[in-house]
Amino acid sequence: MSTPSAPPPAHMPANFYACYTDYMTALEALKLLHIGESFYAISLVHAPGLCHPIDKELSSVDPVLTFFHSRRQAPTRPPCTEASGFFCMFKDSFLTATMRNTIDALPMFDGSGSPVYALRENQEQYLVNVFRNIHTEAQSDYIFKTSLLQTYIMELIHYALKMTH
Numbered sequence: 001m002s003t004p005s006a007p008p009p010a011h012m013p014a015n016f017y018a019c020y021t022d023y024m025t026a027l028e029a030l031k032l033l034h035i036g037e038s039f040y041a042i043s044l045v046h047a048p049g050l051c052h053p054i055d056k057e058l059s060s061v062d063p064v065l066t067f068f069h070s071r072r073q074a075p076t077r078p079p080c081t082e083a084s085g086f087f088c089m090f091k092d093s094f095l096t097a098t099m100r101n102t103i104d105a106l107p108m109f110d111g112s113g114s115p116v117y118a119l120r121e122n123q124e125q126y127l128v129n130v131f132r133n134i135h136t137e138a139q140s141d142y143i144f145k146t147s148l149l150q151t152y153i154m155e156l157i158h159y160a161l162k163m164t165h
Contacts, residue, residue, distance in 0.1 A: 015091040016149060018131075018138040040109070041068040042156050043087040044119075044127050063124040065117040065160055067108035086131035088138075088153070096150060108160060117160045130155055 043066045063085070092100055107113025119127065134152045137145050 015094040016088070016138065016146075017090070018086070018088040018134045018149075038070045039089055039091045040070075040103070041087055041089045042066070042153065043068075043085060044124070044131050045085045046124075063119045065119060065127060065156070067115040067157075067160070069104070069109045071104075086128070086135065088131070088134050090149075090153065094146070094150070099150065099154070103157075106157060106161070107164070108157070113164065117163055123159075123163070127156070127159065130159075 044063065045066060046063050095103060104110055108115045108117075130152055134149060137148050137152070142148065
């Protein structure tokens, strides 16, 4: 697949991008965001094979939920090989001021916790539905879609946090 070079479609906010990984990889989508500021990525990966979260290597056949922040790891390779699933990426400017003040202190982004969460089948299905909602809303004309997308992002984050407690 050729690397995309166009900006996000008009229906998507310029500081947010959501996609199925079968369509393009997260690394290809970076060009759509025109990354000039730090960004975050959240992925739901089916049968990930080998994952490279931060400075570790994780081999998994289970689906995983992964979190990525550009200040912690340079995006030079895909987080997981042989991956299919969903991902969304967003810049700092996509977040509300309150979200920006707290997100970097969360374990999956501050380095104190794992950025990769292995999922059971029922957990995977729940998260597939959240990612489908994200994808649908990102393409909608709903006037409050940015707020709704922010809510879905926080739902993914809190779902992962609850898995560890």
